[in-house]
Amino acid sequence: MTKIVFVGAGAMAEAIINGLTKGNKIASASIHVMNKSDQNQLNYLKETYNVQIVCEQKKALTEANIIFLAMKPKDANDALSGLAAYINKDATIISVIAGISIQTIINSLSNRPIARVMPNTSAAVGMSASALCWNELISDEAKLLIIDLLESIGSVKVVAEEDLHVVTALSGSGPAYFYYFAEQFESAAVEHGLDPSDARQLFIQTMEGAAQMLKKGDVEPKELRRRVTSPGGTTEAGIEQLVEHKVSEAIFACIHAAQNRSRELGKLFET
Incomplete structure (x- = not known):
């Protein structure tokens, strides 16, 4: 029987646990x-998802088939040092720690099967966009198992490890950007007289519809935008303000800063 241990119990660990248990992919026990x-x-996770709290660290890590490293980057150094002596040499390590490379994990835990995944908190509703990479010690069987587990919380893309920095900036942090946009659009609509509840529901449905249009994949975003933007119309007036306020530059700066921070976190850990 597959035994999974999560080292770290924060928002990302909970989102993955929620997705795994909701999809009946892995038994809570x-x-x-x-x-x-x-x-x-820990008590909250046990009560909410019926998972097991680790009482004996050595026993849990020795018996685990899969270990998710889900602690915050700032806690990783001390945590990995404390785990090294106990982890089963045949266990597959899956790290969701932003910025920290496979090689850095190997330096702490020795050379073993290691995968890195960058999911996002939409895993809680089975809609994560997860990017995945692994080292050469991950068997084909383990690769299929990892993909199968992650598909229970959303979509999965296998990428080069170097690309995880920009993936972290794009989809790892992406939900927060979306929520920020939701705050601003709702606030602007309410300022112009719309009921707050109506503003939220209209924004949500608009974004869901636009996402489905993009998901069809047969028309580029630029063309979809052009089709909505009639010359001299309301959409054009709005787009002109986005251009004037340099929103595209702000988005580029946002992605650049986030992926740079991912790289910095990795370097901080290495030193």
Whole structure:
């Protein structure tokens, strides 16, 4: 039976656990969770998802088939040092720690099967966009298992490890950007007299519809935008303001800053 241990119990660990248990991919009894100090969070996860709290770290890590590294980057150095002596040499390590490379993990845990995945918190509703890479010790069987697990929380793309920095900026952090846009669009609509509840529902439906149009994949975003933008119309007036306020430059700067931070986090850990 597959035994999974999550080292770290924060938002990303919860989102993945939610997706795995909701999709009945893994029995709750097979999922074990440990973290550094927050017993309240562990109790919450146990009560909400019926997962197991790790009481004996050595026993849990020795018996685990799959270990998710889900701690914050700032906690990774100490955490990995403490895990190294206990992890089963045949266990597959799946890291969701932003910025920290496979080689850096190997430096702490020795050379073993290691995968890195950058999911996002939409895993909680089965809609994560996850990017995945692995080292040469991951067997074909393990690759299929990892993809199968991750597909229970959304879509999966296998990428080169170097690309995970920009993936972190694009889809890892992406939900937060979307929520920020939602805040601003809703606020602007309310300022112009729309009911807050109506503003939210209209924005959500608009974005869902636009996403479905993009998902069809037969028309480029630029062409879809052109089809909505009638010369001299309301959409053109709005787009002109986005251009004037240099929104495209802000988006480029956003992605650039986030992927740079991903690289910095990796370097901080290495030093």
